[in-house]
Amino acid sequence: MTDLAAVVFDGVVYSSWLFMMAAGLTLIYGVMRILNIAHGSLYALGAYVGASLVGAWLAAGYPPVGSYALLLAAALLVGLVTGPLLERGLLRLMYGRDEVVLLLVTYAVFLILEDVIKLAWGVESLVVAEPYALPGNFHIGTLAYPVYNLILIGAAVVIGLAVAWGLYRTRQGKLLLAVIHDREIAAAMGINVGRVYLFTFTIGAALAAAGGALTAPAIAVSPGIGVEVIVLSFAVVVIGGLGSLGGAALGALAVGIVRSAMVRYWPEGELFSVYLVMALVLIARPKGLFAAPEARKI
Amino acid sequence: MKRALFQLVAAGLTALLAAAAGAQQPVRIGIVTFLSGPAAGPFGVPARNAAEIMAESINAGRVPAPYATKGLGGAPIELVIIDEAGGPQKQVAELRNLAQRVDLVIGYISSGDCLAVAPVAEELKKFTVLFDCGTPRIFEDASYKYVFRTGPHATMDNVSTALYVLERRPNVRSIAGINQNYAWGQDSWTDFEAAMKALKPGIEIKTSQMTKLFAGQFGAEISTLLSSGADVIHSSFWGGDLEGLVLQGAPRGLFDKHVIVLSAGEPAINRLGTKIPDGTIIGARGPFGPFAPDTEFNRWFRGVFQERFGVPPNYASYKMTNALLGVKAAYEKAQKAGAASPNQERIIAAFENLTFEGVGGTVKMSLGKGHQAVMDVAVGTAKTVGGEFRIVDIKRYPADQVNPPEGVKSEAWIRSGMKTK
Numbered sequence: 001m002t003d004l005a006a007v008v009f010d011g012v013v014y015s016s017w018l019f020m021m022a023a024g025l026t027l028i029y030g031v032m033r034i035l036n037i038a039h040g041s042l043y044a045l046g047a048y049v050g051a052s053l054v055g056a057w058l059a060a061g062y063p064p065v066g067s068y069a070l071l072l073a074a075a076l077l078v079g080l081v082t083g084p085l086l087e088r089g090l091l092r093l094m095y096g097r098d099e100v101v102l103l104l105v106t107y108a109v110f111l112i113l114e115d116v117i118k119l120a121w122g123v124e125s126l127v128v129a130e131p132y133a134l135p136g137n138f139h140i141g142t143l144a145y146p147v148y149n150l151i152l153i154g155a156a157v158v159i160g161l162a163v164a165w166g167l168y169r170t171r172q173g174k175l176l177l178a179v180i181h182d183r184e185i186a187a188a189m190g191i192n193v194g195r196v197y198l199f200t201f202t203i204g205a206a207l208a209a210a211g212g213a214l215t216a217p218a219i220a221v222s223p224g225i226g227v228e229v230i231v232l233s234f235a236v237v238v239i240g241g242l243g244s245l246g247g248a249a250l251g252a253l254a255v256g257i258v259r260s261a262m263v264r265y266w267p268e269g270e271l272f273s274v275y276l277v278m279a280l281v282l283i284a285r286p287k288g289l290f291a292a293p294e295a296r297k298i
Numbered sequence: 299m300k301r302a303l304f305q306l307v308a309a310g311l312t313a314l315l316a317a318a319a320g321a322q323q324p325v326r327i328g329i330v331t332f333l334s335g336p337a338a339g340p341f342g343v344p345a346r347n348a349a350e351i352m353a354e355s356i357n358a359g360r361v362p363a364p365y366a367t368k369g370l371g372g373a374p375i376e377l378v379i380i381d382e383a384g385g386p387q388k389q390v391a392e393l394r395n396l397a398q399r400v401d402l403v404i405g406y407i408s409s410g411d412c413l414a415v416a417p418v419a420e421e422l423k424k425f426t427v428l429f430d431c432g433t434p435r436i437f438e439d440a441s442y443k444y445v446f447r448t449g450p451h452a453t454m455d456n457v458s459t460a461l462y463v464l465e466r467r468p469n470v471r472s473i474a475g476i477n478q479n480y481a482w483g484q485d486s487w488t489d490f491e492a493a494m495k496a497l498k499p500g501i502e503i504k505t506s507q508m509t510k511l512f513a514g515q516f517g518a519e520i521s522t523l524l525s526s527g528a529d530v531i532h533s534s535f536w537g538g539d540l541e542g543l544v545l546q547g548a549p550r551g552l553f554d555k556h557v558i559v560l561s562a563g564e565p566a567i568n569r570l571g572t573k574i575p576d577g578t579i580i581g582a583r584g585p586f587g588p589f590a591p592d593t594e595f596n597r598w599f600r601g602v603f604q605e606r607f608g609v610p611p612n613y614a615s616y617k618m619t620n621a622l623l624g625v626k627a628a629y630e631k632a633q634k635a636g637a638a639s640p641n642q643e644r645i646i647a648a649f650e651n652l653t654f655e656g657v658g659g660t661v662k663m664s665l666g667k668g669h670q671a672v673m674d675v676a677v678g679t680a681k682t683v684g685g686e687f688r689i690v691d692i693k694r695y696p697a698d699q700v701n702p703p704e705g706v707k708s709e710a711w712i713r714s715g716m717k718t719k
Binding site for chain 1: 335336479505508509513517521522540545549569
């Protein structure tokens with residue numbers, strides 16, 4: 001019983017982490033039709049800025065409780081600076097071009113940001129484990145788990161609900177949905193599509209950075225951490241259906257729990273667990289779990 | 299007539315000058331090490347730093363005896379440093395370019411890169427010294443004339459840690475592993491598992507976790523290891539994965555409930571320090587870093603490195619240094635054999651089966667038909683004393699005890715009970 005509970009809990013923790021990245025990625029794709037490879041770098045930037053801020057905070061002798069607020073501040077800072085900079089400064093010049101061109105542009109941004117990170121922080125890893133260990137442990141059966149894992153799950157749920165509420169319950173969200181549905185008609189109806197794009201990309205960037213910042217205390221923040229993230233979150237988004245928030249949540253949950261079960265019962269299979277889920281889903285639903293049906297335009 | 303004589307003298311003088319200049323022609327050494335990506339922090343950059351400071355010290359004649367002569371027998375060293383990142387295919391292409399620009403190549407941390415570049419170096423007939431990569435397969439599955447490896451291979455890391463564990467915990471009944479799912483992690487676990495089975499027949503294997511390289515998060519793996527009930531857990535993790543395992547495992551009691559063996563744990567000491575729980579068994583892939591004997595040579599090396607870079611040298615720094623010292627020793631041996639400016643063939647002949655003094659101990663090129671080094675190895679235990687991280691209970695194993703004899707493959711040697719000559 002403990003085994004099963006551990007599999008589910010470990011799976012849910014991993015899913016929360018995946019979802020935070022996948023949510024931003026799928027939002028940007030849904031609205032802007034951009035597969036943003038630079039999402040991985042924004043995650044890494046969030047982790048680096050978060051770790052640096054918390055490191056400085058703790059070094060100055062301030063109470064460690066404050067470090068949680070700093071992690072969130074890091075996510076906002078990275079989102080608000082890089083989001084508008086990339087969208088206004090670069091992507092705006094590329095709209096209307098083929099999706100592949102935009103994919104290549106974001107890949108270039110990814111490579112540039114990887115080097116920017118190296119320039120700013122060097123190649124040594126950053127370790128700020130205090131926020132991870134501070135809240136202590138709780139137990140499932142005989143297994144100890146850091147309470148920080150619950151914070152991660154909570155953060156993912158809050159982010160998911162907030163984005164869903166923003167999309168479906170606010171005026172700004174409805175404008176955004178209109179742009180997703182048909183950009184040209186939305187523009188013709190007077191929606192400022194440029195502003196919607198800026199808004200979406202900034203939110204997406206902040207979500208990626210939040211994922212990085214909240215993960216930073218549990219890992220060694222080191223060069224290349226964004227690479228793994230982008231591959232996994234793409235897989236999750238594809239499983240869920242490109243552009244679907246609910247799909248991303250369900251995709252993350254499926255991948256997390258299957259992976260966790262593989263680790264426990266068949267460790268050799270862990271390496272391809274994500275792709276197993278992806279293959280099975282795509283065989284049954286080639287556009288992912290919740291991809292919106294596309295109207296055929298003549 | 300006068301004019302002809304003048305031309306003859308002028309030509310002669312020019313030739314003499316050229317020869318004199320030739321004697322002092324710099325030796326260009328290509329250094330290939332990770333300057334970017336996850337392996338740069340723990341290995342690549344510490345190795346690059348060692349190459350730079352050693353090249354400067356060798357050129358200035360500041361290295362202690364027996365390396366006190368300037369340069370390589372008087373010829374100054376020039377380094378051409380390139381990045382190892384990008385994978386084996388890229389490294390093969392890089393080597394083809396680099397080979398045209400340098401006299402010899404010292405490099406390669408990744409076993410995958412070593413396996414890929416060794417046959418290419420041979421094809422290009424370019425003197426190449428592998429300094430760090432671990433896989434024993436380089437010289438066990440092939441034979442090379444132009445390729446050498448001055449770093450010991452990985453078999454001894456896992457044989458020595460198995461011996462160390464069983465000497466201290468003879469009642470160990472079960473083991474588990476968490477290793478990265480690629481050549482290094484798989485080979486390390488295979489060797490450790492086989493060594494434990496050979497030394498303690500009937501030992502139970504609880505689980506072998508093979509994680510994706512740079513996965514970074516190991517929640518489910520740690521839960522599985524905690525539930526496994528294994529007495530000993532082996533890991534050859536390095537870099538961010540190693541640090542992640544310690545950061546995520548320690549608060550959950552992984553290090554309290556099991557004996558943890560980190561066979562390549564030494565480079566993490568500089569960053570994690572006291573975060574590494576007491577009782578963790580740590581290896582350094584040789585007598586390097588805190589495991590190096592306290593000799594004058596070692597004190598000099600640690601001193602100049604620490605002074606320049608603000609951190610002590612780790613095992614990658616030691617291994618790069620030994621590669622340069624090995625080349626210097628071979629070059630000067632070839633000089634003594636009669637060539638003032640020895641060519642590649644003569645240096646290679648001098649390098650085969652060479653024994654030279656490395657920083658950390660004696661290096662014997664005794665395996666792989668004289669192309670593969672062996673060294674003693676040391677293993678120790680982490681302990682925080684008065685808020686300061688220390689390695690205690692250090693045990694040194696002679697090279698012959700932890701390496702297969704010449705001509706025997708590592709895997710077969712371990713399975714047959716690791717008999718020494």
